[in-house]
Amino acid sequence: MNNIRALWAELFGTFWLVFGGCGSAVFAAAFPQLGIGFAGVSLAFGLTVLTMAYAVGHVSGGHFNPAVTVGLWAGGRFPARDIAPYVVFQVIGGVLGAFAVLYIAQGQEGWNLAAKGLAANGYGAHSPGHFSLAAGFVAEVLLTAFFLLIIMGSTHKLAPMGAAPIAIGLALTLIHLISIPITNTSVNPARSTGPALIMGGEAFGQLWLFWLAPLIGGALGGWIYRTLICED
Template sequence: MKKYLAEFIGTFVLVFFGCGNAVVLGGFTGGMGSGFLGVVAIALAFGLAIVAAAYAIGDISGCHVNPAVSLSMLITGRMNLNDFIGYVIAQVLGALAGSGVLYFITSASQGLRGFGANGYGELSGVGLNMIGALAVEVILTFVFIMTILRVTDNEKTSHMAGLIIGLTLTFVHIIGIPLTGTSVNPARSLAPAIFTGGAALSQVWLFILAPLVGGAIAAFVHKYLYSTEQ
């Protein structure tokens, strides 16, 4: 249960601080959320949230805080099916708790709105269509999880895994925020969509499916590239 509680806390931190930063910067008149500084600030918030969570709970659960990461660990044999199910449940509940706190804060404010939901079409900052959004999320998740798998598998870099993973998440967010809001994490996308409702909720299937596909591809590619078996 300690592992599952750690995943709950880590995902809560990611959603509350990452999506919360997006709400604060983009959810009031004159906010920076749509400009370059806002994109970088939001990207850093997600990346630094992962760094904080990794060093806080990494020794307990590995700090997946993302069903796509857990799926890649399942495929590569680093976790069993029972733990995978427990991790995903804990991650979704942690994300819902993070969005729930954001709901309380936005309800108590006259200027803040939204929950940092992902989207395509009219919900995309650049009007990216569904196929484009699907491709973007698969590619970004693939890059992110390939980095995670390799940095945690290499003794030379494992001690720096939290920092490297956080910087990689920042890197993928910088390009992804204007396109889709950047998911690369089904739990991070599901919770804000539930609280937002409407079009965000009707589109959330893409931001659940695409990261899982990207994570699975990364796992199989990693196994092929670094397997010691013929």
């Protein structure tokens, strides 16, 4: 990565992921008569990655996620020197996306941040299904690891050409279908950081888990694919 355009691509891609995914939860899922439900939110997250992977994947690789960047490094696909700038721009994009959701949500009469939230991640009392810290940790590690396996495999030079964004987008949809009740689904520290920074309190206090677990899972998935499944 020797081009600032790659960093801008990561910023805009992560912005779109947070704005589209968290925005669907805040704007659309809350209305009984119009609500898309958690299945719709799951699909929205998958569609954000699918669309941006096609739009800017050829510029930056289409990570939009610090755990993916670390996982691709562990899998031998990304240089260590470029991890930090990618992560910085991903986090900036995620924070800007969350602020965009907040600004639009405040345009609804009676909307309240404390009551409605911004689709922040959490465990224990802040888990949608009241799952424990340990359950959330295991789920985030496992799901991020398998996400990296899918990314590594679908982008391999011997994989079908042009199909990777579809596989990756559907994988993220499936991940959300599994884990929205557990942690509200992170598998992406940048996605978790924006809402947590804005909401503060326990959302911010629990943010450490949604950095630690996805980074471990991403590195594990990349390493497993490279060493146990398929060498490039």
